[in-house]
Amino acid sequence: MSEAVVDGSYGEGGGQILRTAVALSAIIRRPVKVIKIRAGRPNPGLRPQHVGAIKIIASMCDAEVEGLNVGSSTIFFKPKKLVASEMKYGIGSAGAITLLLQVAVIVAAKAEQKCSFEIIGGTDVKWSPTIDYFNYVFIPALKALGIDVKLAVKRRGYYPKGGGLVKVEVEPAESIKPLTLIGQPTSPANIISVCSQLPPEVAKRQLN
Known part of the structure; x- marks a missing residue:
């Protein structure tokens, strides 16, 4: 199957189009090349979390990946069977x-x-x-x-x-x-308050 080419600067030019393109590539087993990755961001190119997402998806389909490093503006992703x-x-x-x-x-x-x-x-x-x-x-x-x-x-x-x-x-x-x-029943809203390395009272105060 021929590769798809996705322009990562489309729309907001963020990371979502990259993540979606790679995920769909793995599911339908069609190679994809993503260019101009995160071109709409102040720090364009791959960030560590994007590298991680692609690595995890690649591990599930034994994909061949090129350009997978922080700062890269182009990647090529060629998936195999999902396992x-x-x-x-x-x-x-x-x-x-x-x-x-x-x-x-x-x-x-x-x-x-x-x-x-x-x-x-x-x-x-x-x-x-x-x-x-x-x-x-x-x-x-x-x-x-x-x-x-x-x-x-x-x-x-x-x-x-x-x-x-x-x-x-x-x-x-x-x-x-x-x-x-559409037409789903509603339920009461719940609020979760958390804090880290602080007394539990801080989390309780945040609810008020």
């Missing part, structure tokens, strides 16, 4: 674990066997969904699609050091169902 994967990856900064998992779990659901990941990085950082949003909003949405994801937060990680630890298991999905959100 099970067990991988540990440290982002090396407070890069968002959730943005990495956002696409990795979708690809893992199409693998033949259960996949498991252990990721170190940022769990609650700016400009990204928090790990609690991922756990209590995104994962239930995946479940409605027929994708079974189990997540355990072992340690929180914040800017600038990161260091959060999250473990994830993804079962293979027999089929992915359509998702309808």
